Amino acid sequence: MSDAIPAKPLEIGLLFFPGMTQLDVTGPFEVFARLPNARVHLLWKRIEPVVSDVGLPLVPTTTFADCPDLDVLCVGGGPGQVAVMDDDELLAFLRDKGGSARYLTSVCAGSLMLGGAGLLDGYRSACHWLLADQLAAFGAIPVDERVVVDRNRISGGGVTAGIDFGFQVAALLCGEEVARRLQLFLEYQPQPPFDITVQNAPAELLRDIRTAAATMVRERAEAGRRALAKRAARKPEAA
Template sequence: MTDKPIEIGILFFPGMTQLDVTAPFEVFARLPNARVHLLWKRIEPIVSDVGLSVMPTCTLDDCPELDVFCVGGGPGQVALMDDGEVMDFVARAGGSARYVTSVCAGSLILAGAGLLNGYRAACHWLSRDQLAVLGAIPEDARVVVDRNRISGGGVTAGLDFAFQVAAELSGEDVARRLQLLLEYDPQPPFPITVRNAPPELIATIRKAAAPMLDERLRASERSAARLRGKAGDIGARLTP
């Protein structure tokens, strides 16, 4: 058995949905021999999409080689996908990590960095279809495992996702113990999901989210164009 710590990096960014990443953090931080790095450009408070301030612990430049790289979503994902510095980091960190993971619209960030091309992935139901724009294969599931890519659906799926990652890293016995310790026994007060919700309620939510979803789609299309451009550049360099 090795004494080398399990290095886990979670990307923070302004406008993120903090539960996407703080729920997995609660599980990851309790894994035996794990070190969790909360990553951003600078060590300064990050304000979530609903106003909660959280503090990174490690800069992108100081990030060690990771066993697990995790990205969440939130409205701030739109601006992030046009941030070349961060997206280059995502591509590097994800390109070398043992497990490349996401929750909610974090899968769009991974896909925008070229890390989900041809992989099945989950996403929040409002944005799941945009994965196809970026070369990924959308899947309607709470957690999707495709080789070393593990993705969770929207927001609260981050806990289901985290226990799955815990099992991959430390075995099912550890994951079961943590699930029991954290008393994960979901009993939602309302039996409603996107699969059984009234169509008029779905339409109301989509209408309210439409401006953000339009911006997100444009960001996805810009990222897809950049990926095609990079592929073209590589092809041109390889052509004799």
């Protein structure tokens, strides 16, 4: 894609919800908010503080009712995803604005929310490694990559992958040169202090984390089953 300032404003929406993991979307926000001619909407049902999973208050800027048509809709994850999977209003909003967005995107377990809304059937998708195998229940194809692009669906893996994801989306929207300049300006030069990944972690450590997360993983899977049951119940009405 050639580099160019968009002729009309880029409308970018980032979903907020109680219990979200804020870095899933605030990482991409740092990139998106600096794109030329971009308007970033922090979306929730009401303009009132939303508290993240670790207690950080966040303030939405745009209600679902006032949300414009979007070039990009980005959905993050977090423990609050369990409740969201039962939230008919929120899932309907994702189907409406996500279904018409130029790019429908997610970071971490946000892909499960898109799956619950019926928006990932047949699409390749990333997710947090603890939860990626739940994607298949929604008809999605789990992919063990940091950023996955499948047609107009773009997904990042767990939490910090949202920063890599943000630059890749920026390149698609405004060209590689704009994204490169932003990456340099934001000094994105990862040098993690520990060489520890899912691929090289000791088996014992992976077992410990999976054991500690077992209740959370089970709750997410149960929430996904409820969302799928609602989808199945809607299909005769749609027909």
